Amino acid sequence: MNIEGIKNIITEGGLKFTHQRMVIYQAIAEAENHPTAERVFEQVKSDNPSISLGTVYKTLDSFVTAGIIQKFVDNKGVMRFDGVLEAHSHLYCKKTNEISDYKNADLESLLKKFFDKNQIEDFEIDEISIVIKGQKL
Amino acid sequence: MNIEGIKNIITEGGLKFTHQRMVIYQAIAEAENHPTAERVFEQVKSDNPSISLGTVYKTLDSFVTAGIIQKFVDNKGVMRFDGVLEAHSHLYCKKTNEISDYKNADLESLLKKFFDKNQIEDFEIDEISIVIKGQKL
DNA sequence: TCTCTAATGAGAATGATTCTTAGGGGGAAA
């Protein structure tokens, strides 16, 4: 994605455009692997050696609040950031510790149909996510 | 559960029976709410005022390794312990922060059937869990 | 350009969890 595209996403999220936000968003958008804040920090330091880790945390949090990225907690308890906004599932590899995306529209609609029929009593569902643990072959 | 029952579970897990292990297992077995280690510690201190938090962590970890309890990480990144061993899903309430169990055999078999048909390429599934976020009504 | 406010950098503080170490207890063996 080019600079203008990133700038638009950030400002349309209601955030002031800064150099730090620009490189941090870019790192998330380009990442394939649901990076941690620490990993984003390392990635971004080459372009911006004076950036601080606190800024990375705060910026990622602003992005989540603005709805332009997602976050979740991995099974070690560490925060992971995800530039993919659509609902999708995650594959956890026990061997490599990588987390990869699994998108399947059939699965989404299967679940939607199931929970439409089988309402959970006294509970209103906002979102459903599937965590699949296993290993790459 | 009575003391003999708990003692059997602990020793059949290959662990030496101690007073600390007994009260910690009892706390998990009686808990309805997927307690944190800290919460188990508070619970158990009344019976055993000299117990240490480190012992609670190590004991819970031994139980998990022995396969007599389960653990997972909640969406704040904190470890939760669960005396329920069968596969089941969890409901996260955004209002009360409670985590409750959702067991539905139809859902389990639906998912099993789906992933039997739709194998994920180059990935061998060990376990699937569903996280449902929403709120109690 | 000037001003105002929100963003940033640096580092301290916090919270959950793990590690280290010294002492204690219980069972096997003599």
Add this chain to the structure above:
DNA sequence: TTTCCCCCTAAGAATCATTCTCATTAGAGA
């Protein structure tokens, strides 16, 4: 029963991810 050994435990230090504080800076609009 006594000894020996190993494992368990208590206490607190250390670690790691994350949040907070506060002084300084830099966008964006006037």
